[in-house]
Amino acid sequence: MNWKFSTVVELLDRAREAGLSLPAYLLARESFYSGKGEDELRAELARRIRVTKTALDRGIREPQRSFSSMTDGGAAKLAHGEAWPVEDELFRRALAYSLSINEVNACGGKVIAFPTAGSCGVAPGLLWAYRDARDPSLGPDSPRFQDAFVVASAVGMLIALRATLAGSAGGCQAECGAAAAMAAAGLAFLLGEEPEGCFDAAALSLKNCLGLACDPVAGLVEVPCAKRNAFMAANALTAVCLRRAGISSVIPFDEVVGAMKAIGDAMPAAIRESAEGGLAATPTGMSFRAKIQ
């Protein structure tokens, strides 16, 4: 079996050559490299999916307040607030869940870096929102739900292989942007899209995060990171809505990743996680920095 790929085109070819679905191919590959059986890997996926759920519930139940005071129980407000302008259960849950997981992270709770800690709320938040709002038969132990996380991971792997997942190297497009693309692919999968459709949704989503600055206030994973997790869940949901309406990305996923790499390389260091530019350099940003140091 050939386990090497660096583009969607190659990845889908490998799966086809192997006569396996995309998630089955990726699990077989994981099994090859880790030496673990598929049952053991699925149990590990279920365990990690449960960690995302525990974080999600915690942030909504207990308002999360951070040491810096910049994180202040936003997810709990979002989940329980009465003034709510959009009549859609999926949308509201997606925002609240994604924010919740990232607030728990900001406050030192347990999460899964997916692909990083600063962007860990987006994909699990959106996938759990779909589960709770639309399909309660899904859960950590259902192979289809696990496969959605696998498809989302495939998007992250491809970005890691040809660009980067580090804000210090590629700005926030590499973290929350990647997470949005991953979330879009995962949700598209749950809605029955073929792998091509999942990567198309990922391309739509990622295109709309290109050039995003990583300018964390005081160098902490809070502002703008935590709320951006909610915004990116909305981005991913928009991408999936477009895809389901039959709208495709003019620029294919592999080329969007290439563009992301080129843009990341051209970004000044001040907006690549150095906490020296952008929001971090605003008067309010600087006052938070002075306060915590």
Added chain:
Amino acid sequence: MSERTITLLDIFGPVMIGPSSSHTAGVARIAFMARKIFPYPLDRAKVSFHGSLAKTYKGHGSDKAAVAGLLGILPEDERLGYALELAEREGLSYEIVAVADGPERYHPNTAVIELWSGDKSIRIRGASIGGGEIRLQSVGGFEANLDGSLDAILVLHKDEIGVIAIVSHILAASRFNIASVASHRKDKGDEALLVVEVDGVVPSSIVAQIRDLPSVREVVYVPSIRA
């Protein structure tokens, strides 16, 4: 060192205590691996943060993460959050230092761990390169490139002909596949550090065979940190 393979559970992982994969999880992993490499009862420990870590370690809990790693606590363990209290209870003597202007050649996120036990000591330099991934770049004065993705055998030996061949032979005879071999020496005929990464888990009886070789001074077995 071969190009690292990116796997599914690298992307959907690690399981970790927040807030930062690079400033919290990566730091805990560096200290955890340092402790595996230097497994003796600790008299004291010093952790020096460089670059971005020096500027932001308090807000990221990098100090807790480093102490957790020294106590054998991995990034996903909730005890990371109160590692400083645990260290006090266990009587671990440690010092955390922020180095404002360290060497430019260091990675922007670097932690240097120094450990002392009796007449032994070691200095280990690790870089946290993003998403919780790490590289130990210097171990006991030797250059290194360890990422914890595979089990590794570290063999400190006198720089003599044939050590690499004998170690390879011992592993091959027990059907262990070597993923990478790297040898670093301080000077010709002086001490050398052989770092062998293997697929799978090598039993202690085989590690003992390596330890018994005449020119070998010390062997440590460092298990993979990949869940």
